[in-house]
Amino acid sequence: MSLSSSSTPLIIAGREIRSRLMLGTGKFSSGPLMHDALEASGAEIVTVALRRADLSGKKDPFANILEFIPADKYLLLPNTSGAMNAQEAVRLARLAVAAGLPNWVKLEIHPDPRYLLPDPIETLAAAEILVKEGFVVLPYINADPVLAKRLQDVGVATVMPLGSPIGSHQGITTRRQIEIIIEQATVPVVVDAGIGVPSHAAEAFEMGADAVLVNTAIAIASDPVRMALAFKAAVEAGRAAYEIGVAGASALASATSPLAGIFAGAQDFEG
Numbered sequence: 001m002s003l004s005s006s007s008t009p010l011i012i013a014g015r016e017i018r019s020r021l022m023l024g025t026g027k028f029s030s031g032p033l034m035h036d037a038l039e040a041s042g043a044e045i046v047t048v049a050l051r052r053a054d055l056s057g058k059k060d061p062f063a064n065i066l067e068f069i070p071a072d073k074y075l076l077l078p079n080t081s082g083a084m085n086a087q088e089a090v091r092l093a094r095l096a097v098a099a100g101l102p103n104w105v106k107l108e109i110h111p112d113p114r115y116l117l118p119d120p121i122e123t124l125a126a127a128e129i130l131v132k133e134g135f136v137v138l139p140y141i142n143a144d145p146v147l148a149k150r151l152q153d154v155g156v157a158t159v160m161p162l163g164s165p166i167g168s169h170q171g172i173t174t175r176r177q178i179e180i181i182i183e184q185a186t187v188p189v190v191v192d193a194g195i196g197v198p199s200h201a202a203e204a205f206e207m208g209a210d211a212v213l214v215n216t217a218i219a220i221a222s223d224p225v226r227m228a229l230a231f232k233a234a235v236e237a238g239r240a241a242y243e244i245g246v247a248g249a250s251a252l253a254s255a256t257s258p259l260a261g262i263f264a265g266a267q268d269f270e271g
């Protein structure tokens, strides 16, 4: 039996999503390799950076990319990364829909290329506009519980707090804040960015996250297909552990073979 077979389904904006692992499509060394890694990952949601597409209207803007991401197999999630403010992000999202892409959008606004940290004010402003226009908005945010709540109130479909800066492989350095976001969430929480190894992904699920988004760690691996499989296994393991329920840490030891209560009259414990 697969670890995932008893997992509760992930629902985003009323749609059942077959995998809790989302993938980004940047940094792969070739289209065929990306195709095979996507397949191995089992992901359904796949982000595509709009800035890499030709949105001039002269030709199919995603012709090259779609060759390797069959639209019938994946839900393409256009990503506004590269937008410096709300106006640019909204423009990119509208262009994507005009070009025939789904009205789902990963809202990503980061003005500083050095740290790629999301701008909270512009993100909230853009989310308000896009939700009103009927977009399914998945905003990438710093791990800020107050902002996450404000975005939920606006009507976003998920919140996507960063574990650490994009491409940094630092893992979940924002753990306490993400725990608060999860505690307060009324929409799925997707831990996004900085997930460098499969155990980081497992950690996110053990904390109670609903999904993770991974790009760099898989794309730049020496064997992206095998790394995608490793992430898939970690996602399933972490989610299964969360659903089963993990015991809290204790300062004291607890004997693994307590004799009392098992053999009548026995009083001692084995370590």
Ligand SMILES: CC(=O)[C@@H](O)[C@H](O)COP(=O)(O)O
Pocket: 023, 024, 025, 026, 047, 079, 081, 106, 108, 165, 166, 167, 168, 169, 192, 193, 194, 195, 213, 214, 215, 216, 217
């Ligand atoms: C692809 C995408 O959406 C990125 O913006 C995302 O945040 C990935 O981060 P990593 O590359 O650190 O996995």
